[in-house]
Amino acid sequence: MIRLNNIHKSYEMGSSSLHVLKGIDLHIEQGDFVSIMGSSGSGKSTLLNILGMLDNYDNGTYHLSGNLIANMSEKKAAKLRNEMVGFVFQSFNLISFKNAMENVALPLYYKGVPRKKRNLIALEYLDKLGLKEWANHMPNEMSGGQKQRVAIARALISQPKIILADEPTGALDSANSYEVMDILREINDDGITVIIVTHEHDIAAMTSQIIRLNDGRIHEIIRNGELKQFQKEYIHGLETA
């Protein structure tokens, strides 16, 4: 599904350049539920952007469903993004002057789906996320949890293969966070690959695979079986703290 091979990425910061990713090798299968962790500056957001084709990489190869993603035109990238990837952001990033339904329907607009049809589909997705009666509300009339659910509906509407979530619970309280994670798990149960970036251990612990980044390299990958161990360690860490 996703195959990264020795990915390098550096940013030009004026005269100096910042080497963010220093050779990432990663293999994510269809249907995986993965979290990417790491301290700030470890390159986790950059990795997510590259995965989501929002940013280019400098060296290495990135295969998505067997296609090599390299030096694509903006147009092609946009199309692929629309078909393959759904985004969920920390700050929700709903369009403020559109109501919930219109926000959810937006990706279909770019696909050229007629208005009536896409609004109908949007309602369906809102219904799935328990927000049907909020369809005509503007984003500023909704709570953080509701907004994030709208954003998830928007990410799902184009029936992507992958959901990329950048700190999806970062702006939510724990009740809402768990709710969002439940939704993401349900999505994952439907066979969609879900990749989230987080720095919260309890959130990461709900995924089936944790990738720890450190200083632009993969520090460790904790898989399903080892996850219990991780949880134990985490709880132990809390107790000693």
Added chain:
Amino acid sequence: MFDLDLWREIVSALKKNRLRSFMTAFGVFWGIFMLVIMSGAGKALENGVLDGVKAFATNSAFFWTERTSVPYEGFQRGRRWNYETSDIDYIRDNVKEVEYLSPRLFGNNQTGNNTIRGERTGAFNVFGDYPDYFKIDRWTPAQGRLINEIDLLQERKVCNIGERVAEVMFDKDENPIGQYLKISGVYFQVVGVIHAETRINIGGGKKEETIIIPFTTMRKAYNFGNRVYFFSVTSKPGTKVSDLEEKLKTLLKDRHKIAPEDQQAIGSFNIEKEFVKFSALFLGIQGLTWIVGIGTLLAGVIGVSNIMLVIIKERTQEIGIQRAIGATPATVIKHIVAESVFLTVMAGYIGLSLGVGVLEILNQILLKGGDELFFRNPEINLTMALSALAVLVVAGIIAGLIPAKRAVSIKPIDAIRDEG
């Protein structure tokens, strides 16, 4: 191709951002509104002035006498003199460039009420004219007829009266034609109530308060002898009236023993010269209108561009999200440009309509104001309106394209991160 969805998106985006849309549109609206108003006002001034003079023969010149300023052939300076009827005949016979020639005598209106009919009296300007005068300064009969050659030949005591004279000397339901007026002690029969087609005024007084009688009758009835106070000529087609004016001046100086270098003795002016001045003036006004109008329009367009640029900055995040969920750069640019064009054209159209509407209201008010106004029929022509609109569309595209290009050059991820 008409893309209903695209327009729905645009209209909803504009509607949801009312203040922003309004501010953007207002610049353009104001620019085109001012252009229309100014151009219409300029045109109205032109129409007003030209309407008042267009019926006047533009190839006409007028002559009167002043005191001499140079001693000549035994005469001292400061001599008073007059033209004579023999001058008129001489010019008719010898100056071939003359088309129409009409001498004029001024009646006595120094004594106050010079016109009497029963209990009614009035002070009017009385002129003795040839029928040719009506061809130089056009008058048309509102009732009855104009004075003609036979009146002149038979020295009939008939008169044409201005509309105001008819008002003062007759009842509303009275027909003035065939009635008599006592003018400076002599009875004249009214044969026509006449209406002045121009507002150029030769000889002073209001044109509505004019009484015109045959030149020959006036001469005989009031004892003017062979004097001529004033005369008007027009030049034949192909002759410049300015040249004719000079020629006649030289000739008249010679006939009346006036020094050739005397600049003062003969008073004259020609309409041609005045018309050239008018034309230049209106050309100037129109040029100014365009310069100021285009300047205003340009300011409006720059305003739109500016606001668009700010908007794009404000919308960076929104554009980033749109691109993250699948909008291509072309879609984004299309949206922004379409928004901008839509705004400018709508605003321009409203400005245009409102401007034309205001001009029309002004026109209605002016129509009630009557003939006296030097300001009438404000209008703008279609070409100008359309070219202004075309400028707006182009400006709208540019105003949209520049910020759109900028918006697309920002990486979607940076755009989204902009907020944090």
